[in-house]
Structures are given as structure tokens and as C-alpha cells.
């Protein structure tokens with residue numbers, strides 16, 4: 001494979017002024033001083049942390065060397081194979097670059113596995129928090145297009161990975177992603193469904209060790225760069241509907257996880273209504289759920305690439321906010337005692 005070092009600048013994205021005005025008002029109030037830094041990042045797409053997630057199931061011959069020659073480095077420290085115990089997770093191999101360098105996406109060829117998946121490196125944080133172990137049963141409640149499902153498979157081989165997506169078109173996209181990256185020998189451990197995630201908790205109570213709720217949200221970045229002011233205003237209205245759906249999805253996830261299991265809730269908006277308030281409301285209504293702190297070693301190993309902000313809410317938790325793009329919000333909840 002030939003990777004092209006394409007520093008060619010893409011056409012400049014236009015910021016939607018209506019949305020920026022809305023963000024300025026909302027986030028300066030909600031984030032205080034931290035909004036200034038987050039705003040700078042949002043307004044500078046060149047500072048977003050593009051990542052190249054390697055596919056451990058594909059032939060990676062020459063690829064790592066190519067990336068290194070282009071100046072890419074590994075996001076996470078890599079362990080020596082001898083130091084890995086049986087149940088230790090496999091380190092994710094995601095390459096990042098300090099300069100705005102992009103490499104081409106690979107196209108789908110039946111029978112051939114793609115070597116890498118391009119994503120925003122911050123979107124790996126929820127997967128790292130989930131910390132899936134070999135053989136665990138995992139539910140990815142809102143899975144399309146499948147970036148996080150793939151990332152999960154890069155960290156461990158679960159006993160079952162149930163990927164769900166409600167939208168028909170996005171469900172088809174999810175299937176295609178999995179087909180392009182996962183070898184046929186592993187497809188038996190995948191279950192892909194097309195359901196409303198809100199019903200899975202009642203259908204499969206306590207069935208999973210880990211559940212990821214990568215919730216539908218008012219994605220700040222897409223919203224800020226919408227080319228159409230009218231669309232921007234429509235989103236503003238739709239945004240108010242999201243917290244109810246998010247709470248219902250999170251409740252469904254908590255019902256689906258076994259006692260002692262872990263649920264990670266993540267969004268790509270900084271809106272309090274879609275983050276703190278959702279988690280707070282669910283915690284208040286759901287018995288036996290405990291909020292977990294992010295493990296310090298995870299924060300330490302990523303602190304060069306991301307800055308973690310801490311927010312203290314009325315229930316007193318600290319919230320990690322991934323930094324270089326200041327967007328991904330993660331909550332980490334555990335369902336009762338084992």
C-alpha cells in the first residue's frame with residue numbers, strides 16, 4: 001500500500017454564526033473559563049486529533065513503518081508481547097500526527113480486510129474506559145457506523161459483541177464496516193441488530209458484562225460547521241428532544257448490564273443537558289448504580305495528547321473531558337455489586 005502524505009489543505013469549513021453565537025452563550029455559562037480553550041479547538045479543525053486506528057486482523061506489513069516515516073506516532077504506549085498476561089487487554093494501535101496530515105480512506109473490496117480506520121482519536125476514550133476483557137459479553141447500543149465496535153475488537157476478543165443500530169441506512173453501513181474489518185472466523189461472535197436500543201434492556205436484562213452507550217447527541221462539531229443557517233436553527237430545536245432519548249437509552253443499558261458490570265455513556269457534545277443532567281437524572285432514579293472514577297493510569301497515558309477537564313456537579317463526580325478536541329464526554333457507571 002502507498003500512503004500519500006497529503007498536506008494539501010481541504011476547502012476551509014465555514015462556521016455557522018448562529019450556532020457559534022448559541023455556543024458562546026451556553027458554554028461560557030456552563031464551562032466558564034474552559035470554554036475559551038474548547039472554543040479555540042472547535043474553531044480550528046487543524047487542531048483536531050485525527051487518528052489512524054490499525055486493524056489487527058489485517059496484513060499490516062509495511063504499514064506501521066510507512067506511518068512512522070510520515071511522522072505518525074502511537075497514541076498509546078505499546079507493551080511487549082511477553083509482558084502481556086492472558087487476560088490483559090491488547091493495546092490499541094492508533095497512530096496520530098502533530099501536523100494536519102491526512103491519509104486516504106481505503107475502499108471496500110469483498111474478501112479483503114481494510115488495514116486502518118480513520119477517526120477522531122478522542123472517540124477511542126469511551127472504548128478505553130470500557131476496558132473489555134477476553135470473553136466478555138459486550139453490547140454497543142448505538143453502534144453505527146461502527147468505529148467504536150471496531151475499536152473494541154482491537155482491544156480484546158469478546159465472547160459476544162452485540163452491535164445495535166436503530167436507523168436502517170446506518171445499520172447497513174454498520175454491517176459493511178464490520179465486513180470490511182472483521183475476519184469471517186470472528187463473525188460468529190458478532191450479533192448485529194436493528195432495534196430501538198431503548199427496548200434491549202427489557203429484552204435482555206443482565207445479559208452483558210459491558211455496555212457502551214455512544215448516544216445520539218447534538219454533535220457540536222458537525223453542528224458548528226453546518227453550511228446552512230436554517231439547518232443550524234432546526235438543530236437548535238431538535239437539541240431539546242435529545243436528553244429524554246439519552247436517559248431512556250442509558251436506563252436500557254443499565255438494565256442490560258449484569259450486576260457488577262460496567263456501562264460507559266459518551267457523547268460528542270459539551271452540553272450539560274446531554275451529559276451531566278442525563279447521568280444525574282438516571283442516577284437519581286436508578287437504584288444500586290455507582291459512578292466510577294476514570295483510572296489514573298489511563299489519564300496519565302493520554303495526558304500528552306488530551307487534557308482532561310474536571311467538572312464537579314451536584315452529585316460530586318469528576319468528569320473527564322478529552323482535550324485536544326475538547327469534545328468527547330464520558331461517564332463511567334457500574335451496576336451494583338458483583
Ligand code: SAM
Pocket residue numbers: 123141142143144145146147148149164165166167170195196197198214215216217
Ligand atoms: N458508536 C458509533 C461509532 O463509534 O461509530 C457512533 C454512534 S452515533 C454517535 C449514535 C447512533 O445512535 C446513530 O447512528 C443513531 O442513528 C443511533 N440511534 C439513535 N437513536 C437510537 C435508538 N433509539 N436506538 C439505537 N440507536 C439509536
